[in-house]
Amino acid sequence: MALISTDNLTVEQRLKAVSLELHRGELLGLIGANGAGKSTLLHAIAGLLPAAGDITIEGRAADSIPPHERARVVGIQPQAVSSAWSLTVHDIVALGRMPWGDEDETAIERAIERAGIVAFRDRNIDHLSGGERARVWLARVLAGEPEALLVDEPIASLDIHYQLAVMEVLKSYSREQHGVIVAIHDLSLAARFCDRLCLLDKGEMVAIGTPSEVLTEALLSTAYGVPVDIDLERNPPVVLPR
Amino acid sequence: MTRLIERYLTPLLLSALLLVASLSLGFGSTPVAVLEGLGGWLQGEPSEAALIIGEIRLPRTLLALIVGAALGLSGAALQGLLRNPLAEPGLVGASQGAALGAATVFYFGVFASLGTLATAVAGLIGAGAALLFMLLLAGSGRPALVIMAGLAISTVAGAALAVVLNFAPNPYAMQELVFWLMGSVSNRGLDSLIVLLPAFIIGSALILSQRRLLAALSLGELVAESMGQSVKKGSRIIVLGTACLVGSAVSVAGAIGFVGLLVPHMLRPFVGHRPERLLIPAALLGAILVCLADIAVRGMPLGRELKLGVLTSLIGAPFFVWLVWRERKRWL
Numbered sequence: 001m002a003l004i005s006t007d008n009l010t011v012e013q014r015l016k017a018v019s020l021e022l023h024r025g026e027l028l029g030l031i032g033a034n035g036a037g038k039s040t041l042l043h044a045i046a047g048l049l050p051a052a053g054d055i056t057i058e059g060r061a062a063d064s065i066p067p068h069e070r071a072r073v074v075g076i077q078p079q080a081v082s083s084a085w086s087l088t089v090h091d092i093v094a095l096g097r098m099p100w101g102d103e104d105e106t107a108i109e110r111a112i113e114r115a116g117i118v119a120f121r122d123r124n125i126d127h128l129s130g131g132e133r134a135r136v137w138l139a140r141v142l143a144g145e146p147e148a149l150l151v152d153e154p155i156a157s158l159d160i161h162y163q164l165a166v167m168e169v170l171k172s173y174s175r176e177q178h179g180v181i182v183a184i185h186d187l188s189l190a191a192r193f194c195d196r197l198c199l200l201d202k203g204e205m206v207a208i209g210t211p212s213e214v215l216t217e218a219l220l221s222t223a224y225g226v227p228v229d230i231d232l233e234r235n236p237p238v239v240l241p242r
Numbered sequence: 243m244t245r246l247i248e249r250y251l252t253p254l255l256l257s258a259l260l261l262v263a264s265l266s267l268g269f270g271s272t273p274v275a276v277l278e279g280l281g282g283w284l285q286g287e288p289s290e291a292a293l294i295i296g297e298i299r300l301p302r303t304l305l306a307l308i309v310g311a312a313l314g315l316s317g318a319a320l321q322g323l324l325r326n327p328l329a330e331p332g333l334v335g336a337s338q339g340a341a342l343g344a345a346t347v348f349y350f351g352v353f354a355s356l357g358t359l360a361t362a363v364a365g366l367i368g369a370g371a372a373l374l375f376m377l378l379l380a381g382s383g384r385p386a387l388v389i390m391a392g393l394a395i396s397t398v399a400g401a402a403l404a405v406v407l408n409f410a411p412n413p414y415a416m417q418e419l420v421f422w423l424m425g426s427v428s429n430r431g432l433d434s435l436i437v438l439l440p441a442f443i444i445g446s447a448l449i450l451s452q453r454r455l456l457a458a459l460s461l462g463e464l465v466a467e468s469m470g471q472s473v474k475k476g477s478r479i480i481v482l483g484t485a486c487l488v489g490s491a492v493s494v495a496g497a498i499g500f501v502g503l504l505v506p507h508m509l510r511p512f513v514g515h516r517p518e519r520l521l522i523p524a525a526l527l528g529a530i531l532v533c534l535a536d537i538a539v540r541g542m543p544l545g546r547e548l549k550l551g552v553l554t555s556l557i558g559a560p561f562f563v564w565l566v567w568r569e570r571k572r573w574l
Binding site for chain 2: 043046047048066067068069070071072075076078081082083084085086087088091092095096098099124140144
């Protein structure tokens with residue numbers, strides 16, 4: 001049984017009849033141009049947007065699951081997050097336990113370690129760099145230990161070292177019988193880390209499958225409007241605009 | 243040092259509150275033995291001390307404490323809800339709305355069947371309506387928009403208040419209303435507590451029931467919603483609670499500005515900046531500050547009386563200027 005499946009998921013003017021499945025142990029990459037509907041799809045799956053069509057979470061209709069219970073299964077890290085107050089890193093990560101109504105220190109510490117932010121767990125968020133903050137937001141959602149983890153462009157503001165580190169975290173999280181969907185712009189990293197890819201274009205899902213099935217010259221140049229060079233045989237694989 | 247205060251913050255504030263309250267009971271133009279007077283008043287003795295403590299100083303002290311607690315708590319709640327350190331009952335239009343509601347009752351006798359409750363109920367409706375319109379106008383918790391929307395609603399409520407004054411049937415109405423708006427806790431009997439106390443308890447309970455939402459809102463509405471919080475419903479409960487607190491406080495004591503702005507800022511470093519931990523300390527410190535300000539007002543030379551609301555504004559307004567200055571430095 002799929003961890004999450006969507007059937008004809010539609011959000012007015014933004015998403016057209018998307019049907020996909022996310023399985024346990026899988027890292028699914030969501031790719032597509034700006035405005036293709038990646039964030040909309042993630043928000044709809046997390047129940048943050050009213051959407052037509054069906055979402056099924058572990059065989060149950062998502063609408064029938066109470067919000068806090070759904071939040072325990074599906075955790076989302078939205079793209080633009082900021083903290084209104086000068087909270088400590090630890091306190092922010094602890095907020096991730098809210099769906100459970102506890103402050104489980106082992107889960108919090110585990111998330112802090114996973115995200116590689118142990119060194120500044122007691123610092124205030126406004127004293128951190130953009131890249132450090134991005135990892136704090138990731139730790140926040142990891143602390144809830146959701147079955148399905150949805151992350152919206154987690155590596156956009158990171159240097160290459162931490163881009164790899166964050167993708168490794170997502171990959172290893174998926175390998176613990178969780179499902180992970182990551183919206184990502186870097187196609188080379190998508191090819192390198194994701195088990196399957198889903199390509200969105202103007203709100204429609206135009207392809208879903210293994211990286212070699214989705215990352216083709218024809219599909220990408222139509223979706224992005226630029227010709228691309230693709231070399232999936234290389235290690236690591238490379239996908240670049242020409 | 244900060245850590246130490248953080249741990250003992252509530253007990254510290256509680257003892258300070260008791261100290262200030264007893265100071266307030268003992269302070270005045272006539273020296274009176276506080277405990278004797280209090281005991282005498284409780285037993286119904288007709289002594290001078292009993293009269294002064296029971297009829298004058300006790301109501302005044304209790305009012306100052308409750309009004310201050312209401313303002314401090316509603317300031318902390320509004321700042322948490324709007325994720326905006328500049329939010330304050332007076333700056334988001336709630337105080338003006340409450341004043342408009344209460345003034346309408348004064349001069350046109352609406353809700354006459356409610357008797358003494360009329361001003362409080364009208365103040366509450368006014369504060370609630372103003373907050374609701376402000377939120378509708380702002381459309382989100384974005385800081386700049388909230389302040390602009392608050393300014394717009396305050397201006398509208400101010401204009402409507404001017405209309406009420408303009409057509410007030412009583413020629414002395416204007417002066418009376420202006421003095422009332424300046425804010426004071428003097429010459430109010432214990433019966434105003436009948437209105438203030440229940441509204442305070444209900445309003446505080448509503449706000450405190452949403453502590454988890456306030457914590458979650460630190461990271462924005464989207465994250466709060468995704469963690470299973472009902473942002474819409476919870477926000478309405480907080481707005482309703484704030485309206486209860488501000489509406490009843492303004493209808494009893496007039497406009498006492500800047501307490502709700504100042505108090506959360508003073509406390510934030512001592513609660514790890516956590517909005518949900520700020521609430522109870524903010525109520526306590528609000529009570530302490532308003533009571534202290536009232537003692538200061540009473541200590542001024544007789545003759546021209548400085549109104550309590552004027553004093554808090556004199557202290558609070560420069561602080562507001564400083565806050566804007568600090569915000570400016572963050573952006574330049």
